[in-house]
Amino acid sequence: MTAKQILIVEDEKPIRDMIAFGLKRAGYEVREAEDCREARVQVADQAPDLVLADWMLPDMSGLELTRLLKKDPATKDVPVIMLTARAEEEDKIRGLEGGADDYITKPFSPRELVARIKAVMRRHGADDEDEVHTLGGLTLNAASHRVTAAGQEVSLGPTEFRLLKFFITHPERVYSRAQLLDRVWGGNVYVEERTVDVHIRRLRKALEPSGCDRLVQTVRGAGYRFSEQVGG
Numbered sequence: 001m002t003a004k005q006i007l008i009v010e011d012e013k014p015i016r017d018m019i020a021f022g023l024k025r026a027g028y029e030v031r032e033a034e035d036c037r038e039a040r041v042q043v044a045d046q047a048p049d050l051v052l053a054d055w056m057l058p059d060m061s062g063l064e065l066t067r068l069l070k071k072d073p074a075t076k077d078v079p080v081i082m083l084t085a086r087a088e089e090e091d092k093i094r095g096l097e098g099g100a101d102d103y104i105t106k107p108f109s110p111r112e113l114v115a116r117i118k119a120v121m122r123r124h125g126a127d128d129e130d131e132v133h134t135l136g137g138l139t140l141n142a143a144s145h146r147v148t149a150a151g152q153e154v155s156l157g158p159t160e161f162r163l164l165k166f167f168i169t170h171p172e173r174v175y176s177r178a179q180l181l182d183r184v185w186g187g188n189v190y191v192e193e194r195t196v197d198v199h200i201r202r203l204r205k206a207l208e209p210s211g212c213d214r215l216v217q218t219v220r221g222a223g224y225r226f227s228e229q230v231g232g
């Protein structure tokens with residue numbers, strides 16, 4: 001597997017160097033930008049596997065950069081971790097609402113940063129590219145991001161894909177909406193529980209033509225279960 005590429009967007013060279021050093025040592029390929037303009041040029045050139053964006057940047061805030069990346073269909077799936085000296089809860093919420101996938105407050109250790117990067121990449125399914133999962137006539141290929149149901153390709157949105165991936169790797173168990181939010185959306189994300197229902201509906205609709213929607217089962221008063229067996 002090739003090394004994951006991380007783009008560091010930080011104007012303060014000593015901090016950028018320190019982060020780059022830690023990430024290279026952890027096996028990542030590192031690219032650097034000192035402002036948002038340069039970051040956008042680099043991202044357009046080749047999308048990295050993850051962006052580390054400082055909040056305070058000279059030309060535009062890291063928050064605005066994150067918004068721009070998440071708005072662009074070409075980069076909306078690139079995870080972003082915000083780096084900041086701010087520690088207030090309100091800023092954290094703003095950062096996450098702006099589309100950041102996680103948030104780390106300075107000062108942090110390289111080890112802490114690498115742990116966060118790994119967690120975010122895991123949520124994005126970027127660290128298990130070779131896996132192919134099959135269950136009940138469904139096949140999910142994590143590397144090609146393809147799903148087939150009864151031999152037919154199924155087109156899924158990114159959230160439905162992650163949801164299905166979670167289900168297919170955790171079958172025969174009931175998960176509450178809160179658990180699904182935590183495991184599929186990530187614990188730091190501010191979304192309401194009914195969001196889960198919306199995406200379950202979309203997933204079922206996509207699976208309906210193949211009959212595989214029967215695998216996504218509602219367990220009354222408890223949540224959802226992915227199972228080959230028919231049951232209430």
Ligand code: CA
Binds near residue numbers: 010011012056
């Ligand atoms: Ca800065």
